[in-house]
Amino acid sequence: MDTITLAFIDNLFRGPSLLIILILGLLIFGRKLPEVGRGLGRGIVEFRKGLKGIEDEIEAESSKPSPKLSNRESSEVRTPVNDSGEDVRVSRNSGGQTPA
Structure with a gap:
């Protein structure tokens, strides 16, 4: 990329430009934000449950005695x-x- 494009992108996320982008995003996606938040929260909870299940399986396997010959x-x-x-x-x- 050339320096003009990089300068434009750098200036886009500063000051009033960022505020305008956030307001437009809120107006466009405002009604969906609670649903997105709930879905994200549920996803995090399910992910943690999955990790806990895997940790429990590993712990159960490691606590079993090894078979003796x-x-x-x-x-x-x-x-x-x-x-x-x-x-x-x-x-x-x-x-x-x-x-x-």
Whole structure:
């Protein structure tokens, strides 16, 4: 933009020009302003309710205990290491490998 346009926009929102714009806006949209305010207020309330619901879900999930593995599940790890493509179980206790 050139400097003339920027100067016009800058001067438009100062002093009496801003007052005239506000009065025209009030005359045009005056009847709808209470409805807009109510709608905006309801929207904010619904947004806060939604946030509260999400916060409650997160808090409920974080307070649940994590599932514990049984001794057998925690002592064995299944990984495919055979050339034939068979899964091989590696036991932490014995250190040996046995085909699954």
